[in-house]
Amino acid sequence: MKANIYRPVDKYFSDKAEMAKKAEQEALRDKQKEKSLEENKIGEWQKLKELIRNEKDKVRICLLCRRKFASASHLSKHEKSSKLHSSNLLSFSKKIKKS
Numbered sequence: 001m002k003a004n005i006y007r008p009v010d011k012y013f014s015d016k017a018e019m020a021k022k023a024e025q026e027a028l029r030d031k032q033k034e035k036s037l038e039e040n041k042i043g044e045w046q047k048l049k050e051l052i053r054n055e056k057d058k059v060r061i062c063l064l065c066r067r068k069f070a071s072a073s074h075l076s077k078h079e080k081s082s083k084l085h086s087s088n089l090l091s092f093s094k095k096i097k098k099s
Helices: 008-054 072-081 083-098
Strands: none
């Protein structure tokens, strides 16, 4: 039968290993939370985009640029060729990626 000898060095290293394992698990959980939040934001943006597409004849507003248009054709032209819309879309996508 082996005698159970208390060795502080062994306990120190085993505690360090447990702490490192817990920190790794927490980091993994944080990454998963961030990923799910980003997916939710993208999903919400896509839902809003789809809603705007469905209601485009009624709305005629570019929510990204906060501009109102006289007709749906003016709105679609704005979305395709406007420099303001392009720059706002780029800055908005950067904000989504950061958060």
